[in-house]
Amino acid sequence: MKSKFAYSLLFCIAFNFVYLNAQTYAKNGMVTSSNSLSSEVGVAILKKGGNAIDAAVATAFSLAVTLPSAGNIGGGGFIVYMDSNGKATTFDFREKAPLAATNDMYLDKEGILIEGSNHHSALAIGVPGTVAGLFKAHKKYGKLPWATLVQPAIDQAKNGFPFNWSLYAAAGYFTKEGNKSPFMDAYFRDGKGKVLEPDELWKQPALAATLTLIRDKGKDGFYKGEVAKKIAKWMKANGGIITKKDLRKYESIEREPIKGSYKGYDIYSMPPPSSGGVALVEMMNLMEQANFDEIEFNSTAYVHLVAEAMRRAFADRAEHLGDPDFNLNMPLDKLTSKAFAKNRFAGIDMTRASVSDSTKFGQLYDGKSTTHLSVMDKGGNAVSLTYTLEYGYGSKMGSPELGFIFNNEMGDFNPQPGITKSNGQIGTAPNLVAPEKRMLSSMTPTIVGKNGKPYLAIGSPGGRTIINTVFQTVFNVLEFNMRIDKAIEALKIHHQWLPDRIIYEKHLLSPDTRKALEAMGHTLQERSNLGALMGITYDPVKKVFTGAADSSRPDGGAIGY
Template sequence: MNQRNTVLLFSLFSLLLLPIGNSLHAQTYGKNGMVVSDHYLSSEVGISILKKGGNAIDAAVATALSLAVTHPEAGNIGGGGFIVLMKSDGDVTTFDFREKAPLAASPSMFLDENGKIRDNSNHRGLLSVGVPGTVAGLYQAHQKYGKLPWKDLVQPAIDQAKNGFPMSWGLYTVALRMSALDPSFDIMQNFFRGADGEVVAPDELWKQPALAKTLEAIRDQGRDGFYKGAVAAEIENYMKANGGIITQQDLAKYEAVERSPVKTTFKDYGIFSMPPPSSGGIALIEMMNLMEAADISKVEFNSTAYVHLVAEAMRRAYADRAEHLGDPDFNPDMPIELLTSKEFAQERFANLDLTKASPSDSSKFGQLYGGDHTTHFSVVDKEGNAVSLTYTLENSYGAGMGSDKLGFIFNNEMGDFNPIPGITTNTGQIGSSPNLVAPEKRMLSSMTPTIVAKDGKPYLVIGSPGGRTIINTVFQTVLNVLAYDMRIDRAIEAMKIHHQWLPDMIIYERNLLSPDTRKALEEMGHTLRPTTNLGVLMGITYDAKLGIFVGAADSASDDGAARGY
């Protein structure tokens, strides 16, 4: 055997000997803690914090800031999101750090003289940027529940940005595309380029010195390092120079909010999720309650009856979402208790026809029937604290704009407000009042960070990106684990569908739904459309028999990984 073949065989044999936890997407095990995120290096940062004695909040802060470096598509300090925290004593709380509309915003700010949306301005350009909330939310959660010093949690991200990390092939492919965008996406022209002016090649170190400097201000000054001082001044200067309306006053006034979770039960489990301004928790609970009323466990998974029932539950929950939900600080009378009640689910099930599709009528909203790059990560620690955190820039790379002096990308979350007051259409545009633009209002979100408890302890920690599809991918994964007893990796990878009331169609993952089932659903009155993938889920379950955490990252994430110890 020649030397080359000997080396090749030795390399293959070595790969076979690697522990399963070293694979990016394999189900991974940990006795003392687990972090599952969209980048393996960020998961490793979170685990390093747990090993130093930090708790789940500490690890979540460090992981989130690391993702701002390693996963700029959605990891961010220029956006916002939500935390669901289950403490070791079983108590659950949440942190709302959703972006806000600037003080100069108004309900008609995106409309031209004819009442039409002007140049896609609610999604593109600096008018689409909401006041960022990520730094404020992470800081507030740490100040109340963290253990390690704040500086220790920010430093790993600074090191990654300053010293660089290896460019992956997945990120490189995106970097080539983003670097070739038109000049209006100003920061993207040079974002992925090295000192030689070329896009950093795979396996070469990608360094982000401007972002490192911004993170150093956050490390040294806490939230004020972002919302006041030099960073805030540069944000205002950049906005003024490029047609934006966010000011230093907007930044200084921004505050994250700790809120009580929404919750329900399913079988022997307690389900806890995010309240408004996220719509995810309420819709998830409404659908889980309806599945309980339908006794879903007796319906065969992936059958025609299953897909029909799940789609009809989605249709109703999204109609209620559109009619009722928005920022609770502006809509104090939202019927949250009604929408999350078992009785309401019984009413919903009583008028659900198991033999045919219901019509989606834009004039009736949720009356009884006769947007999308985000990232999620899950964390548990050895004391039994658990964090489910979802945060976003809205579109992939948000607004595609930002100051080269600061090194981060702004969100385009203003597009999540209803853009034209009073106009709801069958194509999916919503115009209901709870989610119209107003100064300092938080836009409605679909993010659905969720924790399921069993016997008062975390049993499932789950969440996903995906715009409006988030709610449904999380819902089906929870259903897979609780109703169909799937292990976490299979629950994540199993077939998913999406229906959001309007437009009236079932979106399904191509090649995962049989042709016979599609035909049967069409005969029941459903319209179907294929897509490549729904969701990028990051989940953890607890195996009580072995006393271990089991983590899995969605294979749809190029660099995502579970890390445990």
């Protein structure tokens, strides 16, 4: 992200550019994703006359080939879309619990959670939503033919693309004794059983065949017919509970976005079953109460305030949020109101850390793997899309006949009714397992509008850290007027109420600040990095797109033309 060279804007917009992990400028459109080859696919669609939805769909299908750790057709996610007139909407294609699911399916006879059952077994696989969501978004807002958008991914899977070092590292892990599973051990091998080397072409014929059915038959190519039959067959043979009926019944839903504001900017983000939009707006409202003429960025007071805002939003998340089709009385208007934030802010002690009490949730405060892509087109439309398999490489299971990896998203449900622990396990009712219920998510695809037009499209992977990395990046741009690359690379922290600790990025928080925060009662834990943000801003005066891909993703790229 920190380029060694300074390029003039005139030079940047005269040609097509690919600066991996650097700020990129363009006049006609921009795509940022975790794989530069997939970003190139999206830009090629824009050049063909496609709009932001078209480019997002094509990029997402390409990531299912080039980024198997998170790009997917075996998982699910969310789209936030804003058109050139400032009208915003969202598409919910979060995975669903199968019809045979129950709220005690991960418990033993004594009602105790069976370790690993909700993450590391076929019972952890939710009904995939990605294909349905991309198809629905395209059907309503796309411009180019569906087949045109899926074909590049088929070509990449069939003809191959250069095996990169990230994939090589994963191959080394999954083919090592002790880490093997029948599917993952064979996944990164060629037709002769040899593990691929960097720069060798990786061809995925089974995935190409699955994508071809999706190209030719649309949504039905995945949820009915041959693919559905093979999914159900695999589930029955491996202890899963997804059936052909589960697949046939799955539908994506278009939902009204969560809307907030910050000092003249309009914020649009994902509503439940994502918790991201509610928490983001609540935290932005809290920060709007503070005086940043007196609180310097990255100071002890700043980090403390950010952590306290996060603590409160995550407590409210745990207490109130879940699938809106199963929870009809979630207090969304209250949680996202300015008055609620003012009351919450009044309870923040700027000299001491609050307490995270698992018995009181938000009442106390009164008074590994996902990927993201962002797109903006020359017509003024914007897409922010986040989708996931849950863990890196999801369940690490799949059918060799189909060529893609199944998610392990059922682990995002609260696994043990009524049991909330200080280690972060939540047991509240809104997010308990139920048939056809969508599990609560932290994905936070977000678009910020300025004067009725898309200004910023942003999102990130990172599990529960997603909410906080997106929040801090949005805040950096809106409050501190940071360039998108600087906002992405700046210090990020994470507090999720329980466990009661601040996770911070190593080397970006000074020793003096750490000591001061500990003296205030905070517990700190370091991590190499938080999130992998992919963002685009648009300057309506200069008519220039600026994109950046997080340097934590070495294969990522912001590409424009």
